[in-house]
Amino acid sequence: MNLLILVWAFIRRRPLTWGFNVLTLSTGVAVVLALALVNQAIEDRFQRDLAGIDLVIGAKGSPLQIVLSAVFQMDTPTGNISLEDARRFAGNAMAASAVPVSMGDNVRNARIVGTTLDYPRLYGARLAQGRWWSQPMEAVLGAGAARRLGLKPGDTFVGAHGLVGSADLHKRFPYRVVGVLRPTGSVVDRIVLTDLASVWNIHEHPDPDEAAADPNHREVTALLVKYRSAMGALMMPRLVSATPNLQPAIPAIESARLFNLLGVGADVLQGVGLSILALAGIGFFIALFGAVSQRRRDLALIRALGARPSLLLLIVALEAALLGLAGGVVGVAGGRALAAYAGRISMAAASGPTLMPSSIGLIDLIAVGAALVLSLAASIGPAIIASRTDPARELAGG
Incomplete structure (x- = not known):
């Protein structure tokens, strides 16, 4: 206990110096931890949104765009595919399940997705x-969409044509909210679900003066397929590719590609955080070296009172450990705050995924431990110098 009081007294002599070094260390920890939490949240969110979907069948175009639009609801579709083709692949023996989705409208930037009850x-x-829903023009809202739109069962709304914007172009076709979902932590939270027939009704009768579309030529945006066996992974994409106007997209591959693209910017920021940590380590070394030089007489007096050299080494190491621990704890709090802020921003963006950083756990202990190890490593040189203090020479020189 007396040793802690002594170390605290040493720290209080240089509050600005140590405050600056703790701030630098905590900033580096916060940046690195926040990025790690956000990256982990994005990866977890991608996995939840994939929902075990093995293949997405869409219109010819970019496979990444197909996955982004049909699975993550983050891009415009490449086009539509015929309902006949969708039913043909849904009935394929290699498909364990196949869920059609139709998109094209929104309500205040929350996408309206026509599908079946297999989707939720x-x-x-x-x-x-x-x-x-049990009939066309009934809608079930995801938890986030309901909260943001302020809608509840019994309310009505009109969808706007297109995936962005708020102009009401389908006023003759109001939706009635019949249900609201519990939060799932997935893409379902931020969209509006309805029957496929709702989308067909609206777009087959866009204007009273226009003729209705031929029901035999109905379309869907994409088909979400789960394989029955590994044979499906080998054969179905080839069958889709061989079909005119159809494009196979493998969500696992495209999401990995997307995550790698996102990781480029994250790597740069991660490098910035690690550079700040390196500077913090150098700052600790310089500050401790300067502190030991200024305390030579104090350290010599402690030695003259019978303290072993190992005690002087322990004093410097303990000082570094306390400061490193403080920087680590403050950094973790800051990193958590940054990650939570990123989560709130993603929640506010109707077209983006909601990020939910993991709860406090091992990653936070690792961050605090890293700060502690860094500060102790920086103290090795100054601690050795302190342990070699010659009391006779220092006191005689004073």
Whole structure:
């Protein structure tokens, strides 16, 4: 206890110096931890949104765009595919399940997705209020969409044509909210679900003066397929590619590619955080070296009172450890705050995924431990110098 009091007294002599070094260390820890938490949250979110979907069948175009639009609801579709083709592949013996999705409208930037009840089952979605849709023009809202739009069962709304914007172009076709889902932590939270027939009704009758579309030529945006066996992974993409106007997209491959693209910027920021940590380590070394030089007489007096050299080494190491621990704890708090802020920003963006950083756990202990190790490593040189203090020479020189 007396040793801690002595170390604290040493620290209080240089509050500005140590405060600056702790701030630098905590900044580096915060940047690195926040990026790690956000990257982990993005990866976790991607995995939840994939929901075990093995293949997405869409219109010819970019496979990444197909996955972004049909799975993550983050891009415009490449086009539509015929309902006949969708049904043909859905009935393929290699498909364990196949869920059609139709997109094209939004309500205040929340996408309206026409599908079947198999879609929410992919994500284990359950009702918080109301019931599932049972006929066209009934809608079930994801938890985030309901909160942001301020809608509840019994309310009505009109969708706007297109995936962005708010102009009401389908006023003759209002939707009625019949249910709201519990939060799932997946893409379902931020979209509006309805029956496929709702989308067909609106777009087959855009204007009273226009003729209705031929029901035999109906379309969907994409088909989300799960394989029955490994044979599906070998054969179905080839069958899709051989079909005119159809494009296979493998979500696992495209999401990995997307994550790598996102990782480029994250790597740069990670490098900045590590550079700050390196500077913090250098700062600790310089500060401790200067502190030991200024305390030569104090250290010599401690030695003259019978302290072993190892005690002087322990004093410097303990001082570094306390400061490193402080920097680590403050850095973890700052990193958590940054990650939470990123999560709030993603929640506010209707078209982007909601990020939910993991709860406090091992990664935070690692961050604090890294700060502690860095500060102790910086103290090795100054601690050795302190342990070699010659009391006779220092006191005689004073």
